[in-house]
Amino acid sequence: SSMSFSDQCDAAVIFARTGKVEDGARGVSAFFVDLAQSGITRTHFDDIGTKPVGRGSVFFDDVFIPAECLMAEENKGFSKIMSGFDYSRALIGLECIGPAQASVDEAWQYSTERLAFERPIAQFQGVSFPLAEAETQLTMMRQLCYYTLSLRDRGLAHTAEAAMCKWYVQKVTCEIIHQCLLTHGHYGYTTDLPFHQRYLDVMGLQIGDGTAQIQKLVIAREKVGRVAVQYAKQPSELRQISK
Numbered sequence: 001s002s003m004s005f006s007d008q009c010d011a012a013v014i015f016a017r018t019g020k021v022e023d024g025a026r027g028v029s030a031f032f033v034d035l036a037q038s039g040i041t042r043t044h045f046d047d048i049g050t051k052p053v054g055r056g057s058v059f060f061d062d063v064f065i066p067a068e069c070l071m072a073e074e075n076k077g078f079s080k081i082m083s084g085f086d087y088s089r090a091l092i093g094l095e096c097i098g099p100a101q102a103s104v105d106e107a108w109q110y111s112t113e114r115l116a117f118e119r120p121i122a123q124f125q126g127v128s129f130p131l132a133e134a135e136t137q138l139t140m141m142r143q144l145c146y147y148t149l150s151l152r153d154r155g156l157a158h159t160a161e162a163a164m165c166k167w168y169v170q171k172v173t174c175e176i177i178h179q180c181l182l183t184h185g186h187y188g189y190t191t192d193l194p195f196h197q198r199y200l201d202v203m204g205l206q207i208g209d210g211t212a213q214i215q216k217l218v219i220a221r222e223k224v225g226r227v228a229v230q231y232a233k234q235p236s237e238l239r240q241i242s243k
Contacts, residue, residue, distance in 0.1 A: 004208075006056030007044045011035055014065075019075045030077035031069045039063040049200030085209060086162040090148040092205055093165035097142055099198040100173035103180035104134045110184055127183060134176040141169045160222035167215035170206040174199060 019027020
C-alpha cells in the first residue's frame with residue numbers, strides 16, 4: 001500500500017487492529033505516530049503525476065506505540081475514516097473538474113484562433129461538438145459534487161453520492177482533458193502545453209481514496225445492503241452458523 005507525503009511528513013495517522021479479528025471494521029483504532037522513531041523506514045514512489053504529493057510506503061519493524069497516541073475512541077477508527085471519505089470523495093471530484101474546465105476553456109479559445117481552410121476550426125462540428133459535450137458533462141458533474149456536499153451539510157446520508165463523485169468524475173474528466181489535448185493537435189501532445197500533466201494528475205485520482213470498482217460496490221451496498229457484498233455472510237449463512 002502507499003501513503004501520501006510518505007517521505008516528507010514528520011508524523012502520520014496510522015490505523016491498526018486493536019480488537020478481535022472477528023470484530024471486523026469495528027476493531028480498528030487510529031494512532032498519531034511520530035515517524036522519526038527507530039524501526040520505521042520509508043520509501044519513495046516515482047509517480048508519473050501529482051509529484052508534489054510524494055507517495056511511498058512506510059514499514060514498521062517492532063515499533064512500540066504508547067497508549068497516549070490513541071486518537072478518538074478505541075476500536076472506532078475505521079468508522080471515522082469512512083465518514084471522512086464521504087467528504088473527501090466529493091472534494092476530489094471538484095479537484096478534477098478544475099483542470100478539466102480550464103482545459104475546455106483553453107480549447108474553446110484555441111478553436112477561435114486556429115485556422116483551417118481559411119476559417120476558425122470552431123466552425124467545424126468535429127471540433128465544437130466534443131467541447132459542447134464536455135461543457136454539459138462538467139456542469140452535471142459539478143452539480144453532483146455540490147449536491148453531495150449539500151447533503152452532508154444537512155446531516156443527510158450521502159455515501160452513495162460521494163462514491164458516484166469518486167468514480168465517475170475522474171473517468172470523465174480524464175476523457176475531457178484527452179479531448180482538449182487532441183483539439184490542440186500535435187502541439188497539444190508536447191510538454192509546452194499543460195494537458196499531459198493535467199491528464200496524469202487526474203488519472204492518479206482515479207486510484208486514491210478508492211478505485212472505481214470499490215465505489216461501485218459502495219453504491220450497490222447502499223442501495224440493497226450487504227447482500228451486494230460478494231464475501232459477506234448472507235442471511236441464510238448466518239442462520240446456519242447460529243444453529
